[in-house]
Amino acid sequence: MMTSGDVESPFAMPGHDHASCIMTALDGAEAICARRGERLTPLRRRVLELVWRGHSPVGAYDILALLQSERGRVAPPTVYRALEFLCRQGLVHRLDSLQAFIGCGQPGNDGDGRHAAHFLICQDCGTAVEVRDGQLDGAISRLAGRTGFAIADETIELSGLCAACQS
Amino acid sequence: MMTSGDVESPFAMPGHDHASCIMTALDGAEAICARRGERLTPLRRRVLELVWRGHSPVGAYDILALLQSERGRVAPPTVYRALEFLCRQGLVHRLDSLQAFIGCGQPGNDGDGRHAAHFLICQDCGTAVEVRDGQLDGAISRLAGRTGFAIADETIELSGLCAACQS
DNA sequence: TTCATAACGTTATGTTATATCATTATCGAA
DNA sequence: TTCGATAATGATATAACATAACGTTATGAA
Ligand SMILES: [Zn+2]
Ligand SMILES: [Zn+2]
Ligand SMILES: [Zn+2]
Ligand SMILES: [Zn+2]
Numbered sequence: 065m066m067t068s069g070d071v072e073s074p075f076a077m078p079g080h081d082h083a084s085c086i087m088t089a090l091d092g093a094e095a096i097c098a099r100r101g102e103r104l105t106p107l108r109r110r111v112l113e114l115v116w117r118g119h120s121p122v123g124a125y126d127i128l129a130l131l132q133s134e135r136g137r138v139a140p141p142t143v144y145r146a147l148e149f150l151c152r153q154g155l156v157h158r159l160d161s162l163q164a165f166i167g168c169g170q171p172g173n174d175g176d177g178r179h180a181a182h183f184l185i186c187q188d189c190g191t192a193v194e195v196r197d198g199q200l201d202g203a204i205s206r207l208a209g210r211t212g213f214a215i216a217d218e219t220i221e222l223s224g225l226c227a228a229c230q231s
Numbered sequence: 232m233m234t235s236g237d238v239e240s241p242f243a244m245p246g247h248d249h250a251s252c253i254m255t256a257l258d259g260a261e262a263i264c265a266r267r268g269e270r271l272t273p274l275r276r277r278v279l280e281l282v283w284r285g286h287s288p289v290g291a292y293d294i295l296a297l298l299q300s301e302r303g304r305v306a307p308p309t310v311y312r313a314l315e316f317l318c319r320q321g322l323v324h325r326l327d328s329l330q331a332f333i334g335c336g337q338p339g340n341d342g343d344g345r346h347a348a349h350f351l352i353c354q355d356c357g358t359a360v361e362v363r364d365g366q367l368d369g370a371i372s373r374l375a376g377r378t379g380f381a382i383a384d385e386t387i388e389l390s391g392l393c394a395a396c397q398s
Numbered sequence: 399t400t401c402a403t404a405a406c407g408t409t410a411t412g413t414t415a416t417a418t419c420a421t422t423a424t425c426g427a428a
Numbered sequence: 429t430t431c432g433a434t435a436a437t438g439a440t441a442t443a444a445c446a447t448a449a450c451g452t453t454a455t456g457a458a
Contacts, residue, residue, distance in 0.1 A: 075378075103455085105405070125444070139408060144446065149405095160327040161386040163445065184380050195378070199370040204389065207364050211242075212394030213351050219328040219388040222371065227379030270424090272436070291414070306439060311415065330414065405454070414445070421438070428431075
């Protein structure tokens with residue numbers, strides 16, 4: 065599975081045990097919600113599982129189609145409400161540059177809410193990896209301090225080619 | 232008018248001479264397109280002018296409505312094609328977090344194409360300021376180098392409150 | 399049990415963006 | 429100048445993404 069220490073080669077996980085990624089994500093979500101007194105209902109849990117189908121961002125309507133294939137009539141608000149809950153809990157992130165969603169690999173590391181997430185997105189294989197970089201965080205903090213700007217939300221998404229896809 | 236050296240207090244321009252901002256942007260766009268052999272047609276020029284109505288991002292359908300009010304029937308592709316051209320020339324940037332567009336204050340500084348743009352966006356007054364920060368650029372470069380990632384496109388948008396709006 | 403609230407279902411609509419094909423403008427070559 | 433290639437625009441339709449509004453059901457505490 066993918067671990068949170070894989071920053072040096074975040075894309076290097078071909079043929080990994082993805083079932084383990086999913087299980088870790090679901091178990092972690094259960095624990096986080098239990099601790100917070102939030103309700104990870106069957107629907108929300110299933111949507112989270114569908115978001116975790118892989119390591120590529122998934123569109124809301126992709127999830128909708130998957131839900132419809134297993135439950136019959138499902139309407140967009142059903143999906144958007146579940147995604148909103150999952151984003152609020154920091155279990156899922158929205159990638160604004162793609163209008164799509166991806167599971168968070170390090171949820172709950174920032175107290176009780178969501179955290180700023182920074183992404184590398186491969187335009188070839190579609191993989192998106194959440195990265196944490198102290199220098200980047202520092203540069204952002206200093207920029208904010210220098211300009212007197214109070215950051216509430218960060219959208220940092222770097223698109224390009226991962227190492228494996230450059231050959 | 233706003234100059235490209237205002238990085239230290241990028242939001243401090245209340246009551247400035249915005250007509251001068253617009254003129255500078257249009258004149259610069261003319262010069263850049265002429266140099267590149269690209270055609271800044273009346274429509275494209277007008278869309279650029281409308282994007283420069285202020286220092287807040289403008290939605291494509293806002294521009295559409297403005298165009299319709301002065302030309303009668305105008306369809307979405309007309310606006311999107313003009314915006315696509317202006318983005319391609321680096322004269323306008325799209326803010327993914329807002330699904331909106333804003334004029335570039337420093338176009339043509341990077342040879343013949345668009346450049347990476349980083350923004351501070353005030354959630355109160357709506358102003359968006361394009362910033363250039365060497366430390367941020369450096370942190371991004373090092374992150375890419377360290378992970379073997381080849382960046383093609385950067386979406387960096389920091390939302391929050393500008394200094395003036397925190398009181 | 400009863401009530402208040404949260405979650406979900408359902409219908410309708412709003413918002414953003416693009417595919418496709420017809421028409422017109424532009425510009426260089428014959 | 430006329431022709432023909434290409435770029436730009438017009439026009440119609442539809443795709444893709446997201447939310448408003450309201451009714452119903454589930455949940456849990458008093
Ligand atoms: Zn996996
Ligand atoms: Zn890749
Ligand atoms: Zn101005
Ligand atoms: Zn402000």
